[in-house]
Amino acid sequence: MTETASPPAPAPVLEIEGLGVAFRGPAGWTSVVRNISLAVGPGGTVAVVGESGSGKSVTAMAAMRLLPAATSRVTGSVRLEGQELTTLSEPDMCRVRGGRMSMIFQEPMTSLNPVRTIGFQIAEALMLHRGLDRRAADAEVVRLLDRVRIPAAASRLGDHPHNFSGGMRQRVMIAMALACRPKLLIADEPTTALDVTIQAQILGLIRELQAEDGMSVLFITHDLGVVAEIADRVVVMCRGALIETAGTARIFDAPQQPYTRALLAAVPRLGAMRSIDRPTPFDAIDPESGAATPAAPLAGPPDHAATPALEIRGLTTRYLTGGGLFARRRPAVHAVENVSFTVAPGETLALVGESGCGKSTIGRTIMGLTRPHAGEVLVDGRPLDGLARRDAVRRVQMVFQDPFSSLNPRHSVGTAIAAPLEINGIARGAAARARVAELLALVGLDPQMAGRRPQEFSGGQRQRLCIARALALEPSVLIADEAVSALDVSIKAQVVNLMLELQARLGLAYLFISHDMGVVERVAHRVAVMYLGEIVEIGPRAQVLYDPRHPYTRRLLDAVPVADPAARFRRRDIAPAEIASPLRPAGWQPPVRRYDEVAPGHFVMA
Known part of the structure; x- marks a missing residue:
């Protein structure tokens, strides 16, 4: 045969x-x-x-x-x-x-x-x-x-x-x-x-x-x-x-x-934190042996009885399309619509949602980079508009997604970190250089690196430099806008661990804007889900991620890729649908929203 x-x-x-x-x-x-x-x-x-x-x-x-x-x-x-x-x-x-x-x-x-x-x-x-x-x-x-x-x-x-x-x-x-x-x-x-x-x-x-x-x-x-x-x-x-x-x-x-x-x-896996009730650093991995040293939580829960480090009341931000004499009659992009939340000292609130939902606009509005249509921002219990501009900048700082575009390539990193100190009259000369050395050591970099240019650092090191510069003015609130989304998994773990260590040491409040749900699970105390400029669900991390109640939250979580080849062909609710637009005609008024408290501190738009 x-x-x-x-x-x-x-x-x-x-x-x-x-x-x-x-x-x-x-x-x-x-x-x-x-x-x-x-x-x-x-x-x-x-x-x-x-x-x-x-x-x-x-x-x-x-x-x-x-x-x-x-x-x-x-x-x-x-x-x-x-x-x-x-x-x-x-x-x-x-x-x-x-x-x-x-x-x-x-x-x-x-x-x-x-x-x-x-x-x-x-x-x-x-x-x-x-x-x-x-x-x-x-x-x-x-x-x-x-x-x-x-x-x-x-x-x-x-x-x-x-x-x-x-x-x-x-x-x-x-x-x-x-x-x-x-x-x-x-x-x-x-x-x-x-x-x-x-x-x-x-x-x-x-x-x-x-x-x-x-x-x-x-x-x-x-x-x-x-x-x-x-x-x-x-x-x-x-x-x-x-x-x-x-x-x-x-x-x-x-x-x-x-x-x-x-x-x-080093891969953040959604669901890995089910048995842990607060943010925890990533395990330390030895690249030579691959062995992992389990991490422990750094601090207890934040004190919600204290004055909020950040409070947002009815924040509304809109962008008029076009310009000229009749600009007010044109349609407007309702980027943020009547958003309210608080962040306690030492707490991380993660803001998640798709592109165009208004996450970054909230961060830019808090920083004063975008003028709000309505609403109020309070930092440490005081209205941000009522603070002196210099004091406002000191209280709230922001870390952006791309660290390279945030640093001037013509200046040394020491000059970049010292700039806020000198501009605000806090330190100059030898005192500023000493403070720069302290900040570099705080974020795990050698103070001798102060004379180097940004292009001489890796992506993870540049993000550490941006964090050091943000901490120069000793803020109480740090806004991280996709601060780790472009980093490799091992570098991402290092930067997340650094942020958690700094939060435990300095009592910082974080507004963590991200689309990486694995990292959100790792760092957040609470999670707010945004859709078309509005918060549709907000509550403790475990309840929002493991017991989502709003259909959009469930769809968002169902789309998260799983680091398991066996789950490749699992059914996921990701059928393409026409993407809604936040563009509204002139004079449009948003409907009155109602939120149901489905569990203590867990609110869902009805």
Whole structure:
């Protein structure tokens, strides 16, 4: 009896063999990627994971031939459907990019042309690679923007990138990358800036295109929940080298390398805090052995009988569209509508919700960066408007999402931290330098680093610097606006632990604005859920996260990716629905809202 030979395995869409990358600097050539080999099959997804500086993005840029020829040196082989890319002429490579292979970059604002409309930028790729005329291209652009959940897509073609939020800009980039139905999609942290519901829909969209067109995906990310959700195979990189690769299930169930075990141990997993009644630091992970040292809660519950560190009463913020004589007759964006809450000393209130729900507007309004339409902000029991401006700035400080754009690259970090002290007349000269040294030590950095520039620090270190600067004026309230969302899992854990330690030591009140529900579970005493400018549910962390009562809260939690490949195909309530808009006609009055107290301190909009 003769045996039937099994059919040969399909040829990989992308093959990288022995890839090496070096950059030229003042001291000569420095190797940053060494001997990387991987393959992505038809319709398959390979995830590349590792911390910042591990070489993930450089590997992708080398595959796309986007590294500057004058200062970079690439060795090895990169083949797309069997065609060698490293030897192609630049005109031929331009035809490959955007057509047969596309890339989604992490920072959309630097990838989009600020002087061109988003409609033109997407249509340009369609006309170049698919030969569509302008009318057909515009129609296809609307369809693509609808697929990535841009509200009122047909009316947004003439908008420029600055008219969109960060999450919306990332969706535009995804639409542009998918426009020509490429054979290979390289996605470099494509969902970092997206809320969990939009992230789930985008991942679903990528899977749909894979099923329809057999598209292959090289997915670069530090979100291991997303890896478990989408990847067939995982490549782990560390310091420019590939240290482990295997099927996704094996990587999660039986990682071989201590570094891989440390990465997995640092992942915030929703539900891990069910038996713990207050915020707790992440376990300390030894990257050499992967061993974890369990953390203990740092402090007891906050004193709600004390005067609130922060109190918001009926805060309303609206933006009029257009301008000129008749601006008041135009529709208005009701960004925040009649929001009230308190934050006690030593307490963390997490503010969660999708892009455009008003989270960041609340933070900016508290800081005085946006003027409210109505309402009142009190700090330590005193109206913020009634305080002297200098005193107001000292009482409330803010840590932003992107630390690099928050620091002046031309100034040393010591100068940046000392600036608030000098501007407010608190310290100058030697006294200011001594205080800067104290603050650097407080956030776990060497005081000798004060003379360095921001670009000489890693992302996690830069966020520590921003926290140090925010603490310079000894505030009672710290607003953290997505302060850890862009950080790698291990660095995120370190910064969260630092914030919890500082809260326990200094009694700080935190307004923690985030879309990362795993981190929210770790740091929050209470959680407030926002939708279209209003709080729909607020209460103790355990009750809101483990017993959600509002339908929107349940939908938000159901969309959180789970760092478990076995849960990849679980049913989730993430069906796309038309995204509601906070734009209201002139004269619109919000309905009177009623809140039911379903448990002590747990309120839900009726």
